[in-house]
Amino acid sequence: MVVISFSSMPSASSIFSTYASISAFIMLVQTILNQFVPRQIQNHILNIIHYYFKPKPNKSTIIIEERDGMSTNELFNAAETYLCTKIRPNIERLKISKRHKDTGVTIKFAQCERIADTFEDVNLEWRFMFEERKKSSKRIDEDTDDIVLDSEKRYFELCFEKNCKEKVLDSYIPYLIERAQTIRAEKKVVKLHTLACASNYGGSVVWDSINLEHPSTFETLAMDAEKKKGIIDDLDRFVRRKDFYRKVGRAWKRGYLLYGPPGTGKSSLIAAMANYLKFDIYDLELTNVRRDSDLRKLLLRTANRSILVIEDIDCSVDLPDRRKSSKTGKDFADGPGHCHHPRDQQFTLSGLLNFIDGLWSSCGDERIIIFTTNNKEKLDPALLRPGRMDMHIHMSYLTVEGFKLLTSTYLNITGHHRCFGEIEELIEGMKVSPAEVAEELMQSDDADTSLEGLVDFLKCKKSLVESNSLSLKGKGIDSEDLDGGEKGKGVVGCDESDVEV
Ligand SMILES: Nc1ncnc2c1ncn2[C@@H]1O[C@H](COP(=O)(O)OP(=O)(O)OP(=O)(O)O)[C@@H](O)[C@H]1O
Numbered sequence: 001m002v003v004i005s006f007s008s009m010p011s012a013s014s015i016f017s018t019y020a021s022i023s024a025f026i027m028l029v030q031t032i033l034n035q036f037v038p039r040q041i042q043n044h045i046l047n048i049i050h051y052y053f054k055p056k057p058n059k060s061t062i063i064i065e066e067r068d069g070m071s072t073n074e075l076f077n078a079a080e081t082y083l084c085t086k087i088r089p090n091i092e093r094l095k096i097s098k099r100h101k102d103t104g105v106t107i108k109f110a111q112c113e114r115i116a117d118t119f120e121d122v123n124l125e126w127r128f129m130f131e132e133r134k135k136s137s138k139r140i141d142e143d144t145d146d147i148v149l150d151s152e153k154r155y156f157e158l159c160f161e162k163n164c165k166e167k168v169l170d171s172y173i174p175y176l177i178e179r180a181q182t183i184r185a186e187k188k189v190v191k192l193h194t195l196a197c198a199s200n201y202g203g204s205v206v207w208d209s210i211n212l213e214h215p216s217t218f219e220t221l222a223m224d225a226e227k228k229k230g231i232i233d234d235l236d237r238f239v240r241r242k243d244f245y246r247k248v249g250r251a252w253k254r255g256y257l258l259y260g261p262p263g264t265g266k267s268s269l270i271a272a273m274a275n276y277l278k279f280d281i282y283d284l285e286l287t288n289v290r291r292d293s294d295l296r297k298l299l300l301r302t303a304n305r306s307i308l309v310i311e312d313i314d315c316s317v318d319l320p321d322r323r324k325s326s327k328t329g330k331d332f333a334d335g336p337g338h339c340h341h342p343r344d345q346q347f348t349l350s351g352l353l354n355f356i357d358g359l360w361s362s363c364g365d366e367r368i369i370i371f372t373t374n375n376k377e378k379l380d381p382a383l384l385r386p387g388r389m390d391m392h393i394h395m396s397y398l399t400v401e402g403f404k405l406l407t408s409t410y411l412n413i414t415g416h417h418r419c420f421g422e423i424e425e426l427i428e429g430m431k432v433s434p435a436e437v438a439e440e441l442m443q444s445d446d447a448d449t450s451l452e453g454l455v456d457f458l459k460c461k462k463s464l465v466e467s468n469s470l471s472l473k474g475k476g477i478d479s480e481d482l483d484g485g486e487k488g489k490g491v492v493g494c495d496e497s498d499v500e501v
Pocket residue numbers: 220221222223260261262263264265266267268269374395434435436438
């Protein structure tokens with residue numbers, strides 16, 4: 001909610017509705033004084049009348065201070081961010097700074113400034129002001145958690161015609177907040193939060209963050225174009241559906257399950273999603289979490305507009321299923337994806353799922369959760385049931401279309417190359433991951449050498465696969481059975497059983 005204070009005071013001139021009536025009044029007084037009062041006293045009286053009755057501009061002023069008590073005034077920050085995009089050459093002094101983790105410089109005003117703006121035909125004048133404080137006041141810097149001494153009071157004055165007050169409050173201020181959010185989102189550095197052991201917290205795990213430098217984007221991902229568009233549209237729909245989620249009474253979260261063989265781009269897709277949405281990633285390494293209570297603490301310390309990632313869910317930790325853990329209270333089943341738990345591991349799949357579906361998702365907004373696995377069929381059914389993961393995305397082996405994208409990003413080849421025919425035939429007849437091909441394309445600066453190397457690599461892999469499958473057939477084993485359930489090698493895309501909410 002925005003708290004507003006106006007600084008305009010009722011003036012004597014407000015007694016008169018127009019400038020014309022004030023002027024008429026002054027002329028009348030002057031005529032009377034001319035007849036009865038000596039010249040010197042006349043001037044004195046007229047000065048007083050002018051002082052109190054001079055026509056005042058019909059303006060309102062909003063004051064936006066930097067602090068509201070001890071807290072930061074978000075409107076001040078929004079105004080500062082917004083106005084820095086309106087800086088004209090006439091501004092003489094600016095402060096610029098860059099912290100270690102920033103990608104660009106931050107611009108701030110260095111002296112009192114006036115900046116004009118217009119919004120739907122309303123003329124607005126901003127004034128940046130600061131005053132020396134008699135006594136410095138302490139505050140905590142929200143970025144660094146350091147205690148800072150403020151020796152000056154900084155604020156903005158926003159002046160406009162009085163009759164535009166409603167438009168300014170109801171439309172211009174929300175517009176300014178939204179613009180500032182967009183500007184900040186564009187400049188935002190995506191962070192990767194990983195688990196670290198904090199010795200000063202009794203050895204418990206805490207989040208530690210670094211800038212996410214992963215350059216993966218949707219443009220560089222070798223995927224079927226239509227499926228890629230499907231994922232982008234899904235993300236766009238998710239972020240703009242705040243009111244929808246509220247209306248239907250659902251927590252504003254979305255779950256994705258990425259599955260497929262190693263090196264097909266599951267982690268790259270996560271990075272592409274984070275870079276696209278500018279959401280931070282929380283990489284939850286389950287093997288480092290011992291108890292449900294630790295998990296809860298960690299999840300509650302994740303921020304809004306973030307992606308919680310649990311990679312290799314089938315093998316990162318043995319997660320006993322809900323039924324067995326609730327009945328026996330101890331650790332559990334053998335079988336696919338289940339091995340014996342270490343004794344001190346009091347961590348359950350139900351703990352994870354309950355918390356994610358329940359309290360965690362209702363405690364924040366715009367949460368995305370992504371599980372990845374190489375073996376979807378080994379996952380606990382509790383994870384796969386409809387409604388749990390909203391979209392199942394199958395990342396599969398390289399297609400010809402994917403190969404074309406890789407050669408354009410890695411080798412800048414957009415047209416044809418003499419090796420393409422042979423490579424495409426080889427790719428169509430075998431299972432090769434984008435990671436393997438990408439690795440070959442990086443072998444040389446020279447495109448011809450890289451592509452010739454790729455042909456050799458693919459031929460070699462093909463003959464290896466063929467001789468392996470021959471020897472397996474000799475032992476009566478179907479090589480398809482050893483392929484982690486990967487059926488065929490269709491393009492990367494959504495499963496037929498994808499669940500859409
Ligand atoms: N679909 C793809 N498009 C473009 N590059 C890809 C793709 N898949 C893999 N790569 C390349 O291969 C590397 C490894 O891929 P990535 O780590 O995303 O695979 P993964 O599916 O997560 O594998 P794993 O199952 O082993 O975790 C990436 O850094 C990227 O360079």
